[in-house]
Amino acid sequence: MAVPLVLLGIRTAYKEDLQSSTAELVYGETLRVPGELLASASPKVYVSTFIQQRRRQMDHLSPTPTSRHLSPNTFVHKDLQDSTHVFLRQDIVRRALQPAYSGPHQVIARTDKTHTIVVRGRLVTVSTME
Numbered sequence: 001m002a003v004p005l006v007l008l009g010i011r012t013a014y015k016e017d018l019q020s021s022t023a024e025l026v027y028g029e030t031l032r033v034p035g036e037l038l039a040s041a042s043p044k045v046y047v048s049t050f051i052q053q054r055r056r057q058m059d060h061l062s063p064t065p066t067s068r069h070l071s072p073n074t075f076v077h078k079d080l081q082d083s084t085h086v087f088l089r090q091d092i093v094r095r096a097l098q099p100a101y102s103g104p105h106q107v108i109a110r111t112d113k114t115h116t117i118v119v120r121g122r123l124v125t126v127s128t129m130e
Contacts, residue, residue, distance in 0.1 A: 008033060074129055083107060086117060088126060 011023045012031050023031045080086070085104035094100065108123060109116040116125050 076128055080115075080128065081110070086115065088117065088119065 012021050012033050014021050087101040087103035089101050105117040105119055107117050113129050114125050114127055116123055
């Protein structure tokens with residue numbers, strides 16, 4: 001029930017930049033509003049007291065702990081650590097029926113996070129993590 005009254009108050013409020021109210025621009029004359037919207041029903045609040053209350057409230061706020069949604073666990077097959085050949089995923093835009101992987105490529109060296117493989121006769125270091 002309060003929403004129509006609030007909207008009426010917004011539409012009848014005088015806008016300095018327009019030199020009129022929104023309702024006056026639409027209807028060509030001002031609207032008659034109930035006296036409740038014109039009278040101030042809220043008690044006077046001193047600015048310094050209000051600011052002090054808000055500062056106390058802000059001092060008691062604590063940040064919400066965040067979570068990491070964008071770091072999914074990467075699956076690395078256990079046989080990758082001792083395989084002699086691997087397939088390499090091609091992260092490119094492919095045409096229809098074009099394979100997503102190239103290979104098999106020979107593995108020359110490996111570390112915990114990388115593999116050095118032979119691609120078209122050249123040594124290439126690729127990451128096994130995302």
